[in-house]
Amino acid sequence: MQRETTRSRIVKGVLLALVGLFFLFPIFWVFLMSFQTNQDILRMPPSLVFTPTLDNYVALISGRLETNAGTLEIKFMGNLLNSFILAASSVILSLILAIPAAYAFARYKFRLGEDIAFTILSFRFAPPLLVLVPLLSYFQMIGLVNTYIGLIWVYQLITLPLILWITRGYFEDISEDIEHAHRIDGHGWLKTFLKIAVPLALPGIAAAALLAFIFAWNNFVFALILASADKQPVTVGALAFVTASGIQYGQIAAALILSIIPTLIFAIAAQRYLVEGLSLGAVKG
């Protein structure tokens, strides 16, 4: 392409620096706050020079918060654990349900097939509250309110369409000839599926699983409505924590950092597949 002039390179550099500042500064700033005492945080003007302390993290992990009004019990670690349980179990269940379905949609052009695939896709776009409010009454009736099982079931709304549509694309990319060759050798359908199709689609399956984990982790509204404090994930727990801890800003910052670190790590691990996953495979990244 065109050889750029020095001037346009400088302009581009400055613009990119501004863009980087806007998108990364909030993470950087809250990260710094999480290592500050409340005095450091409240000092005006704000300063980059301070003695870092781990007290905020220690308080969160030990679950005991020393305040002027006495010791406050906090269960933020419980929220983190809930997020892990909910996101991981939802993804595992979705993988079990969605991989065979994705394979069916990719390989067999069967009647109703597209209809079913689109029905499942359409869940992604319906207002979540529309389903959640009546679901709350049903869950109260059958005792699924505030249970992991109930939540994991509802989380399928997020993880299942995502995994189904991404893995479907990967199955479609596998040449059928390879599978046929295997079957001509006398292997059954199930063996071909498990030994040939699934391993070949594995990179896509892994990427879909990572992305589904991120989306499940980041969900807020499902647990807000269907769970109470002891089953709530970090997203809901952090909001409750902000209200409960009042002015313990250092701890709030530390709690926010702890709740974003897992998804950021997963995002870096899945970066090559982010585009594909986010756009449900509409664009080849």
Added chain:
Amino acid sequence: MATNALSAVDHPGAKRPFLRVALPYLLSLPALLVCIGIIIPFFTAIYYSLQRYNLAFPQMRGFIWFQNYVDFFSDPAFWNTIRVSLLYTIFTVGIELALGLGIAMLLRRRTLLNDVMSLLLIMPLMIAPAIAALMWKLMTNPNFGILSYLASLIGLEDFRWASSPSTALLTVVLVDVWVYTPFMMILLLAGLRALPKQPFEAAELDGVPWSFVFFRITLPMLTPYIITATLFRMLESIQQFDIIYAMTQGGPGDTLMVFQVQSYLERFQYTNVGRSAALLMVLWVITFVMSNIFIKHWLKLREQARGVG
């Protein structure tokens, strides 16, 4: 085509035709069953929306056909919800599209720096929107927030961000832009990089000015990507709940009462199940129409991407 090829191979073992016909259904059934459990509440929601149903007055419960919907027309709160939701959607998606396209243009070339940069810029998108709102809440705190401090430096003393009715919308839009611009950016960047090179090389040889290349070549070729990404973001933006609820719970006053926040409060604060369901049905009709348009565009793009890739 797929079935033909398969049956040819299956010939030796074609003793169980039933199983072969049923196989795809059996494979997709479990996934569907799990989802059906979640469709039932949808019909319940329709039913609720046709009732006078307030948990505080159980004896008043009754079937009233479309009265909840009819009431909306004369209800200023409903029109406020429509207005705020539309403003929120237009501002967020508009800014995100402009900014995302700009950044994608900057990062268009594949260099190491650009690749690292695009990876870093995706980070806000990976943060839970509710958590992102709380991060910005810390930064806009009137006592110590860095953004309140910066605002005071440029002469905006006592700038209240989300707690003032005049700037609350601006603040939540800012958080939404922070979280979702990276989405626009990576989608449009993928689109830009998938465009054929020849038109650009030809334009360069002819010394065509930059603006002409952008408006007459880049933009038209990128349009399918822009439409898909914009529709997708609009679909999400009109349903936004997490950011607004975590930031202000819809306040101050009724400034930020978008659809889902309004119906959440209607249900859980005013226990008015019927009205809340009716409001969500209105939102559902909007998103249903939009998602159908989106899926049409998305499928076209998906075919294209698969064909090229």
